[in-house]
Amino acid sequence: MKKIVCLLLSVALIFTSCSSFDLSRLNLPLWITNPHSPSGRILFISSATASSEDEARQGAYRSSLDEMSRDLGWDAYTRYYRQMLTGGSITELDGRVENTYTFRSGDEYTFYLGFSVDADLFDQMRTIEAAESLEREEEIKALLSSSRDRYRDGFDADAFSLSLDALILSLEGTVRDESVRSTVIYSDYVSYYLEGMNLKVSSDSGSINSTASVKRNRGLFHPPVENAPLIFSFTMVESDSEMKTDYIDGLTDSKGRYNAVFTNSYYIRKGSVNVTFNFDEEKLKKLESLNTAYYESIMRIIEEKSVSYAYDERFDFSSMLDAVIVTYDEKGEENDDQLFLGGFNSFFSDLMIPFSAVKGEGESLSDVLHSYLSNGDAKPYVLIIRAGITDETVTEKSTAVRVDAHIDVFDTKTQETVYSDYSVFSCGYSEEYEDASAEAFRYAGRLTASAFLTEF
The missing domain is CATH 3.30.160 (Double Stranded RNA Binding Domain)
Incomplete structure (x- = not known):
């Protein structure tokens, strides 16, 4: 209960320090101006102001989760925000909405939220998350170590894939060690490996068949990148008149090369082929669900490194x-x-x-x-x-x-x-x-x- 009392005092102090007037003058409900925690539970009072009620509501939920994060010592927002916003609850903590109140002043809305969690579950989660965090950090470090080994051996694409696994793992739960936080993994590993690969394509004049090569754009000799996944997309015509995009894919050899031979007889005889890196789509989609900013940055780099070439195989x-x-x-x-x-x-x-x-x-x-x-x-x-x-x-x-x-x-x-x-x-x-x-x-x-x- 001591923790609960301290938390309530901090809530009261927040309202006192952030306001130059008495909240009671706004005719706010008593649960906001004089909050009391339900028995055996911890109460979080939060608020947010925005130009719409829905935005204010979302802001109040974020604020409440930020307060939980500070008390738990790990990122509660990433873990619980969607569940809390859509269902008004947090299953793991027996969390529930106690009260809400919306106040409008001119064109602005202020949304107040009273959200409580079970005190015992909240304390347990601190201990459980600490152990899970340590285990997660060790796994991340092992993945990053493997990525460094693959990079040293000339398998830059494999190194990127392993670092992507580490990035996803860091986003799926609490990470306390600053050296393996997602920001560090992305800048020092994921983007470093990806930015370092250079894709080039050569083809005989007019031919759709081509040879792609991937090299590291760093170092004195620009070593070849082995096992880089590539995909070649082209336009074909179905018998029913429908035009569609078809693909061939493959991995670069020990010289960093892949010879693309098009065996589909239905490709249009004059057109272009787009060549790009073909990394695990499911893995990238998982990253997108966890952090759209990282996902969009990776896709932008991949797009920038893509290469297109024209061909003309028309024969009379x-x-x-x-x-x-x-x-x-x-x-x-x-x-x-x-x-x-x-x-x-x-x-x-x-x-x-x-x-x-x-x-x-x-x-x-x-x-x-x-x-x-x-x-x-x-x-x-x-x-x-x-x-x-x-x-x-x-x-x-x-x-x-x-x-x-x-x-x-x-x-x-x-x-x-x-x-x-x-x-x-x-x-x-x-x-x-x-x-x-x-x-x-x-x-x-x-x-x-x-x-x-x-x-x-």
Whole structure:
């Protein structure tokens, strides 16, 4: 109880020293002007003034937690603020709001808060936190020691990751040792390691493939950084016309290099690649939840160190190859449908590949080939695509149409088959038959273009 009395006296002195007038003249409640602690509990009286009631309320809660921190000897604000603000309680301390009062003067609000905690739990928390703090500090020191070892061996990215673990640990609970406080860890380790890595990328003229290198930008010889995680982002096109960002990632070798080879056939043929460090996303998100300032600073540094390069791999297939498309209706008769052709050509257009097909004619494969050759100016190879409706299902509410496409490649000099009868299919769905058919033809065209690009 002696501690409780001392605390109440300090509260009274705070109000006395901070005010040049008698609080009772403001007609404040008695629990503010003459506070009494409930039996077995410690009472904290706090207040804050702001331009809105909500801001004043938040300030009073912060003030109350700051007072607890001074008495406990560790940071109660970081640990309890969200719980206290949203629920009006602190579970570990059996804390609860006893009273609140809002006073308005002109455009300003003053919010008063009476918050109490269990006296025994409060005393126990001092002892428990002291032991936990010592254990936490030892773990932090071990992480920082490991980070120094990795840095010495040329694994700067690993050193950064270990120091990030230490930073997160320091923010998750009480740290009394000034040498392992979060501010020291961030400035002497986290930002030091991160700022010290330099990323460069080189690529052959016009090629999307590249070599990234990471070196330390300190020291006489700028040693390579091994095991640095990198991610290369680029734009690709899906068969359904959607453009999206895709990625490849990897780690630098003992020379600090990573060779990026793009095997995704659907990347646009003229564009740019962004290369950046690819540190543990979950770990960074955890840091963001604990301290947004540190998180934003790290992300800013990573962004500043990112590198982009342009490429242009456009190749004109038409110098060696023509593509001829013939479409058929549900009866197997040749029609003049342009949707398949449009879907096929749009896929190459989206990828920025200067290649397009033309309409052909003929009932059979040999008829189509003969028709193409009879026009003259044949390319060394011709791609013949025949697409038609092979199935349809009609219900009261919708119609489903299936379109199959067959791909054959011929050597125009010998008229021999180079590749035979590769097939793709797609389905269209709609209430109306015409719409379902149009969807099926259009999508089949894009799928066929996609298959040609990857298979031939």
